[in-house]
Amino acid sequence: MGDGFLSMFEVSVSFEQSHLFFPRIITWALVLMLGVILIKHRNALLPGLKRAGEAVLGKSEEFHWTRFFGTLTLTTAYFYLMYVVGGIFPNTGYGFLFMSVPFIFCLSLLYVDQKTWKNLAIIAATAVIAPLLVWFMLAHLFGITLP
Structure with a gap:
């Protein structure tokens, strides 16, 4: 102008x-x-x-050192590995999906008090179903880009 x-x-x-x-x-x-x-x-x-x-x-x-540092370690590894796997499969959301399953499973194991077969089955089902539902809704229904 x-x-x-x-x-x-x-x-x-x-x-x-x-x-x-x-x-x-x-x-x-x-x-x-x-x-x-x-x-x-x-x-x-x-x-x-x-x-x-x-x-x-x-x-x-009452402080649980294992849970505290385990949570910090798992969360750091989750975000780092989600970025790495997301780079292998760009713009698909597979980084989120493939890393959320082991993250939820390991974090749940860290916090469960009684490791019974029933609890392990519930943890495994939740670790698979929850990320799949979230990934499908965000990536496919709403079109949100995931790592």
């Missing part, structure tokens, strides 16, 4: 960064709401934060 007054009406779109516009707005809105919640309800939250700190520092007998 020019260098004068009308140049402020020019619109340029950086397609390398345009997909990050709304996630940035949503992220800052969520951070702002979290701040408001923390300030407004600080008196109710402080005792819970104190107990959580004691648990992590080893002062609580």
Whole structure:
């Protein structure tokens, strides 16, 4: 348009960064709401934060170190492997599907108290059926791209 007054009406779109516009707005809105919640309800939250700190520092007998670090390890491996497998089968959602089944199975085994045949059968069925349903609905019914 020019260098004068009308140049402020020019619109340029950086397609390398345009997909990050709304996630940035949503992220800052969520951070702002979290701040408001923390300030407004600080008196109710402080005792819970104190107990959580004691648990992590080893002062609580109820803390399950295996479950805590197992969850962190499984979740990290899940997201990494979902990306790797998704690269092998691009734009199909197979990374999500193939990695969700073992993730749900292992995470369920980590948290189940009694490992009976009935519980293992329920865990196995859930680990297969739930990701299949979610994958089918998101990828095929709604057309959402999955890794």
